[in-house]
Amino acid sequence: MLTLTAAPLTREAFAPFGDVIQVDDRVESFPINGGNTQRYHDQAQVQILGDNARPIISIFRSQPYRFPISLELLERHPQGSQAFMPINGDRFVVVVAPAGECIRAEDVRAFVTNGQQGVNFHAGVWHHPMLALDRVGDFLVVDRAGDGNNCDERDLPCPMTVSD
Numbered sequence: 696m697l698t699l700t701a702a703p704l705t706r707e708a709f710a711p712f713g714d715v716i717q718v719d720d721r722v723e724s725f726p727i728n729g730g731n732t733q734r735y736h737d738q739a740q741v742q743i744l745g746d747n748a749r750p751i752i753s754i755f756r757s758q759p760y761r762f763p764i765s766l767e768l769l770e771r772h773p774q775g776s777q778a779f780m781p782i783n784g785d786r787f788v789v790v791v792a793p794a795g796e797c798i799r800a801e802d803v804r805a806f807v808t809n810g811q812q813g814v815n816f817h818a819g820v821w822h823h824p825m826l827a828l829d830r831v832g833d834f835l836v837v838d839r840a841g842d843g844n845n846c847d848e849r850d851l852p853c854p855m856t857v858s859d
């Protein structure tokens with residue numbers, strides 16, 4: 696059994712898997728609306744691939760998990776990115792592995808957000824479906840609709856657990 700402990704999410708650590716969305720001085724920002732609003736600009740790469748592809752916006756209301764939990768599988772979206780942003784400041788756990796045809800146990804990583812962070816999985820990046828913590832969480836989701844399959848599931852190469 697491989698035990699993962701979720702690390703605090705940072706842009707650097709998550710870079711191989713996608714983008715972190717958060718207000719900080721690391722991204723380009725500038726005042727708009729006559730100075731009433733600060734725009735934290737262009738934080739994530741929305742990838743929309745394939746026939747009749749279009750970006751869609753949804754809300755996921757996710758039941759919390761009691762950690763540690765056993766992980767059986769990861770999924771990927773080959774035709775588009777998928778972004779999750781908490782609406783009410785909820786933390787969540789992110790389990791990822793690099794894009795590619797096989798998942799190696801040594802490449803699986805776990806992160807925990809701080810409630811003010813979102814993630815954007817790049818197309819093809821393996822990830823576990825939403826793992827909400829603490830309470831029922833609402834998340835704004837930006838991903839892809841269109842023709843063809845956009846969700847592959849793959850069993851993990853060995854039993855794994857993740858703790859927050």
Ligand SMILES: NC(=O)N[C@@H](O)C(=O)O
Nearest residue numbers: 770777822823824825846
């Ligand atoms: N199935 C679905 O829309 N959600 C998953 O892709 C997920 O990453 O939670």
Ligand code: NI
Nearest residue numbers: 770772777824
């Ligand atoms: Ni997904």
